[in-house]
Amino acid sequence: MTRQDLRKRGQQLRAELNLAPEAPDLMPGFNDFMAEVAYGAIWDRPHLNKHDRILCTLAVCSSYLRPQLARLIGTALDLGVTPLAMLEVFLQAGLYGGFVTTEAAVEVAREVFTARGVSVPDTPPRDDTNEVLDARGQEIMAKLHGERASGGYAAPGNTITGALYPAAIRYGYGEIWDRPGLTHRERMLVAIATFTGLPLESQLRKFSQSALNIGLSQEEVIEAVIQTGPYSGFPRALNGLAILTEVFPSA
Numbered sequence: 001m002t003r004q005d006l007r008k009r010g011q012q013l014r015a016e017l018n019l020a021p022e023a024p025d026l027m028p029g030f031n032d033f034m035a036e037v038a039y040g041a042i043w044d045r046p047h048l049n050k051h052d053r054i055l056c057t058l059a060v061c062s063s064y065l066r067p068q069l070a071r072l073i074g075t076a077l078d079l080g081v082t083p084l085a086m087l088e089v090f091l092q093a094g095l096y097g098g099f100v101t102t103e104a105a106v107e108v109a110r111e112v113f114t115a116r117g118v119s120v121p122d123t124p125p126r127d128d129t130n131e132v133l134d135a136r137g138q139e140i141m142a143k144l145h146g147e148r149a150s151g152g153y154a155a156p157g158n159t160i161t162g163a164l165y166p167a168a169i170r171y172g173y174g175e176i177w178d179r180p181g182l183t184h185r186e187r188m189l190v191a192i193a194t195f196t197g198l199p200l201e202s203q204l205r206k207f208s209q210s211a212l213n214i215g216l217s218q219e220e221v222i223e224a225v226i227q228t229g230p231y232s233g234f235p236r237a238l239n240g241l242a243i244l245t246e247v248f249p250s251a
Helices: 003-016 030-043 050-061 066-078 083-097 099-116 130-150 165-173 184-197 201-214 218-227 234-247
Strands: none
Touching (some): 066 083, 130 165
8 A cells, every 4th residue: 555545544534533633734744644644554454443442542642632632532422432431441541640630531521521412321339348349359350460460569478569559459450440331351452552651561561461361362452552652652652562572472
C-alpha cells in the first residue's frame, strides 16, 4: 500500500470515527500526516477491534487535554461503549496513574454525556466488609497472575512494600477489578495501555503475561501497546514492545 493509499484509508477511517479535524490545517500537512500515521497505519491494523482500541485510547488519554478527550468520548459512544464502561476505564486507569486523572476525565465525560442526553444507570453502593474485599482481592489476583501473584513488590514478606500493598489488594483487586461495567479482559487492555503510556515497565511485564490467563492473545496485547503510540509517544510504545519481546519470545 502506498503512502497515498494509506492516507486515504486513514482519512476515511478518521471520518468514520468522527475524529476528522474540525479546523483548517494550521501546520501544513499535519492533518494528512495524522490520517496516515495514526489512523491508516495504526487504527486500521488487525488483531484488535475498534471497540478495544478506543478503550486503550481512552485509558492512555484520560489525563490529557479536554477537547481531545471529549471527542474520543464521543467516538466511544458511537462505537457502542456504554457510559458506565467508559467511566470504569477512567477509574481503572486512575488506579495506576492517580485518581485525580479519574476525576478530571469524569468531568469531561459529564459534559459530553449531558450534551448528548446520555444517562448513567444508578448502581447501589457496595458495602462489602474489609474481610470480603481482602478475600476477593486475593482470589482475583491469583486468577490474573497465578504463581506470580506474590512475587516482587507483592511479596508478602516484604515489610517495606507491605506497608501499602495490602491496600492495593483490597481496593485494586478486591474492589476495582470486580466492579461492573468492564470485563476482566477489558480491564486488562486498559491496564496494558496505561502501563505503556505512563510508563510503568515492571507492571507491563507482569500484566502482559497475566493477560493470557483471561482470554487475551499475544497479538491483542501487542496491539494494545501499539495503539498508544500516537497518544503517549512512539518511544514509550517501542519500549513497551521491547518488554513484550522478552515476555513473548516466540511471537
